[in-house]
Amino acid sequence: MSDLVLGVDIGTSSSKALLVRADGDVVAVAVRAHHMSLPVPGRAEMDADADWWGDVVALCGELVPQVPAGDRLAAVCTTGIGPCLVLVDEDGRAIGPAVLYGIDVRAGEEVDELTALLGAEALEERCGGGLSSQSLGPKLLWARRRTPEAWDRASAWHGCSSFVAARMTGETALDHHSASQCDPLYDLRSRDWSRDWAPAVLGDMPLPRLVRPDEVVGVVTSAAAEVTGLPAGLPVVAGAVDAWAEAHGAGVRRPGDLMLMYGSTSFLVQVLPELRRRPPLWTTCGLDAGSYTLSGGTATAGSLTAWLQQLTGGVPFEQLLAEARAVPAGAEGLLVLPYLAGERTPVFDAGARGVVAGLTLRHGRGHLYRAGLEGIALGVAQVLDLFGTAAGTPGERPLVAVGGGTRGGLWTQVVSDVTGRAQVVPAQAVGASYGAALLAAEGVGVVPPGTDWSRPGVLVEPDTSLRGLYDELAAAFADLYPATRDIVGRLSALPRGET
Incomplete structure (x- = not known):
């Protein structure tokens, strides 16, 4: 008899589960x-009961x-995702939709209010950086202020x-890594809740019990x-946010x-040798005991390529890739x-919007798709520049590339x-469910x-012969955002028609 483990990951567009042996071999895979x-500009939501728990039920039933x-x-x-x-509520059922990660920017006023109340320097010292749309604390305050009926009904938050x-399991617990993204509620140095700051965000709502990402939180009821279909009594391990699990x-x-x-x-996630702060990157607890990480992320990548596919007639990605390959750098x-x-x-900038510059009548679908990939890559290059040597290494070690976009x-x-x-x-790049x-x-x-x-x-x-071209494109890319920011803001303020 050999032991198997079940790993499940809930992503933005799908959930995936794996049965894995102790040697890392994958026995079976299921995707949903x-x-x-x-619902409105600036908000990104999911139905936690249907999309999260419903997916888990279906995937377990299959595997x-x-x-x-x-x-x-x-x-x-x-x-x-996180x-x-x-x-x-008291039965563990979701009250209203789940509010998603940094792509949901509803709590801008709460970000400013908590920053003014707690102080930017104090936030950097405790949390590793300032508050943003990626921080969970402002969204908790938003929910407390803007949805009082749901808040009053709630017995816990997750x-x-x-x-x-x-x-x-029926247990309310949060892993240290996820907790370290609940700024300003978590103190990175003490690796514990900032209990003196919690009332400003939560009122009298309790804080979850803290556990390690690899800790058993309870057993299947x-x-x-x-x-x-899981066996009753099966140990349930806490888990963490998907990107860090994928890195793991x-x-x-x-x-x-x-x-x-x-x-x-x-x-992007980089492992640190010790606690270091490098705003505007996010410093969080890592998944291994006592570890820390730096991270940063763009708001669109695969979602942009999917949008381009739909925009250009829904042709298969293989065809789009072939057309883009035929287009020069x-x-x-x-x-x-x-x-x-x-x-x-x-x-x-939650108000930033997409821009396509340089269009002519001779540009086709392949040009647009290639330029989209290059735009994403130019954004990644800007994030990489922020990492620098923060981890105490020269930064020449190859990046580990994971995710569905690596195919092709x-x-x-x-x-x-x-x-x-x-x-x-x-x-064997099979995603966060493997982690x-x-x-x-x-x-x-x-x-x-x-x-x-x-x-x-x-x-x-890298093809070193393209270095000069991409240096020029990077300079243009850096100039394009500030040059169009005010125009985009004026466009966003125009009246919106009913659809």
Whole structure:
């Protein structure tokens, strides 16, 4: 008999689950698509009961029967998008829609209010940086102020992974990594809640119990077992935010290691040798005991490529990639500012919007798609510049590239060409659910702490002959945002018609 673990990840556009053996081999995979809701400009939401718990129920129902006869399911762990917010009632059911991570910018006034109240320097000292749309605390204050009926009904609040763990176990707990994204509620140095600041955000709403990402928070209840098919009493490991779980599964665990995730957004995570602050990047607790990370992310990446596919007639991505490959670097003078959902790092402007500059009648679908990839890559290059040598390494180690956007090869090559950085695409790049499975295995002793399931993969090296071209494009890209910001703001203020 051998032990298997179940890793589940809830992403922006889909949820994925894996059955994995102790040696890292994947036994079975299941995927379930869903969609986020954009009800009004600036808001991004999901139905936590249907899209999060519903997906988990369906995925477990598909995979649990595939546990081979004679093998044992030893643990389950769920990771997910974050930092997110969902209020729950006494039965653990969601009250209203879940508020998503930094692409939801509803709490701008609360960001300013809490910054003025607590002080920018104090926030940097405790939390590693200032408050932004990525911070969960302002969204909690928004919910308390703007939805008082829901707040009064709520018995607890959760992130994505902790919501699922609570539905499985009945326990309210939050992992240290996710908690460190709940600025201004968490103190990075003490690795504990900032209890003196909590009342300003939460009033008398309780803070969750803190646990490690690889810690067992409870066991599957009989009620959860009935709907999921998981064995009652199965250990449930806490989990964390998906990007960090993906880094964990991809072996990004040594100081200086840096992961670039090609997902609905672009996200970068770098492991630090010790607690260091480098605003405007986010400093958070890592997933390994005592570790810290730096991170930054753009607001659009795969969501932009999906939009371009729909805009150009819904042709298969393979065809778009082929047409884009036929277009020379620089897209013959076409430049895209990919801020279709505002932007996070480095401009932190919720009002930023997309711009296509240089269009002519000779530009076609392939030009637009290539320019979109290059625009995303230019944004990634700006974020990489912020990392510098913050981790105490020269920054020459290849990036670890993960996510669905690594398939096909063109996007990763464009990023290497634009940034001048080599990338390694792991041989088994199966997403954050793989990191969730590794956390589950470590949490119950199926594998020892520090186990690395990553396997060497494809090396993508930059084309140095394009350096001059992309330096010119990078300068134009940097100028395009400030040059169009006021015009975009005036356009955004125009009256909106009913649709």
